[in-house]
Amino acid sequence: MKEKNLVCPGFAAAAAAAGIKKANTLDMGIIVAQKPVPVAGVFTRNKVKAAPVLVDQARVAKGFCRAVVANAGCANCCTGKQGMDDAIKTAAIAARALGADEQSILVASTGAIGSYLPMNKIEAALPGLCSRTKPDGFADFARCIMTTDRQPKISVQTIKHEGKSAMIMGIAKGAGMIRPDMATMLCFIVTDIVASPDEIGSALSSSVEKTFNRISVDGDTSTNDTALIMASGESRLNLSACRGDFQKALDAVCLDLAKMMVADGEGATVLFTVNVVGAKDDAQAFAVADAVGHSPLVKTAVFGKDANWGRILAAAGRSGAEVDPEKISVSFDSVQVVKNGMGLGKDAEKKASQVMKNPQFALEIDLGLGKGSSFIITCDLTYDYVKINADYRT
């Protein structure tokens, strides 16, 4: 995608090297709406929440916002009252520079837990940042929120309806539930659709459930997870006129970003989807997908290109879901290795090993019990995962 296409009517963005990370690296950014616009958000369910999450939860509830300030290099989490004061002050600085209501400014942070925001650096850089926003500033913004991400993550979709056209642009950072140090997934979505806060909020919740809530790198969940959506209305196309199309486009943006996160997962070499069908119900299907997709033994076997289906059945068996070992079938893409609980032999496993050499594949599990289905998108567990996380702070 060409970067000049990365504009969304009604919004502007910018990024700066504020010195929060190492020198000369983009580490702070802002997305600004021309006027207060409807906003909605989904936040981490971790009971240990970073200060910016607490600030945003209160402000998003009001339904409108003007801008969001984000930084990498510091999660501003486990920072007590000072952390809250710093988050509120950051918003106040931006409000002053933009001539906006303080309560209409959101904040988001990502980085290591337990250190304070360097407020002197933020005070020095933020007013200038606010003055330099431009419609095509999103590519820079996507870079400024990266921590150990190898790639910036941007996804765009267009909705066309009765001669009108709207767009959705999503920008994210993180790699699964955890990108290092629990200070992980941030997602900022802008759209020029006309919508109320409730409309974009329920669309976002629905998309998140099918996308960001279905990815995992290591099963840990963040203190800072934040997904925000803002709608400028500049397209003059009403969400209510194209609800299905809008949801589909938003789902596509979120799924795209979710997959980028897993593919960029710490140390990951393979992205695989665990598709479970034939469960008693969808919740039980998810329990199986979740257990298999998080099993260190399955994930290391995938790294080793070993179609070790015994580990898959064993993970399914401990998932809590109803499972009859004699009814389970397992395939890697179209290569079946288990039928009714019994292995189909070494040749099938060899073919499956070939499938596992692809950068992406699907692990298909049929429990043979009912109509419930679900999935999870995950990655392998590798030496580099251990290396990245053993060495992160040293």
Place this chain on the structure above:
Amino acid sequence: MKEKNLVCPGFAAAAAAAGIKKANTLDMGIIVAQKPVPVAGVFTRNKVKAAPVLVDQARVAKGFCRAVVANAGCANCCTGKQGMDDAIKTAAIAARALGADEQSILVASTGAIGSYLPMNKIEAALPGLCSRTKPDGFADFARCIMTTDRQPKISVQTIKHEGKSAMIMGIAKGAGMIRPDMATMLCFIVTDIVASPDEIGSALSSSVEKTFNRISVDGDTSTNDTALIMASGESRLNLSACRGDFQKALDAVCLDLAKMMVADGEGATVLFTVNVVGAKDDAQAFAVADAVGHSPLVKTAVFGKDANWGRILAAAGRSGAEVDPEKISVSFDSVQVVKNGMGLGKDAEKKASQVMKNPQFALEIDLGLGKGSSFIITCDLTYDYVKINADYRT
């Protein structure tokens, strides 16, 4: 402990190289009681259960057994009707050789899932094995059940009461919930105490809850987990006369074996106990210990000797337990790094790093909310864990 001490009145044991694993390696063994003795067992809660587990569950329910035949090199799991037939046939061969009731013979298997027992090899070796049992055969038995265990695992305790003396000897294999390929923990306990099946059963359940159910290497659970206890009564000391002392001794044997398993965990370099206090109740304390003890980010940080307490708080926060971040305190042994949710600085973290260089340490978490407490014993997540499990079958 000297191997000549490894006798338990009323029992004999032997091991053989049956060729199930590679040639000339002990891979099958038997423990025989002089007569049918009270027996009790605890088995995997995985819904995918190996054939020997299904056979034993039915037979242990009768309360008495004469012998248990164990093998390494094949889990006899996901092997359908043939697997059940093979398990039953193995017991029948031993019954014939011992002149015992077929229903009084138990079986246990450990190894890779999805392959069949080599019955020709078992038929060739098992009768001779039955004829060679001897009182001091337990050291060999402990070796024959090893898979990738680096050490045999044996623990002995003595109970003295009013001039009488009884003993408990436990033998185990495995390294946490998983020793490779889900075909993991086996534990055989013999004692010469006088007891009913119910008495040893409830003592075993109580011990297992405090020991084997509190260890984890990677959070996966096995299809083959089996813990059996058999009581010969030869000591003439009644369990009912020394219930507290017997429980304490059995707890000590199981805890000793449990710690040996974690210390021998796949790739493990450090054993650490996660002690949680100050929870609303014991169940919530366990939820926190479980989340922290299974967090890949905590476990890799321990490997890296990084007192990265943010990861600990974040894992506690996602555990489902009630948690107030501003009341949590964290110490590594006696070195406190977090007080009321706030870090105590780099010096404290440096001291904690030193603690983490010990082969064992305790991670103490005080939630500051109530009187609930619990713990889990676990190990670090290392390159070698990935290597062992990525390469296991190749």
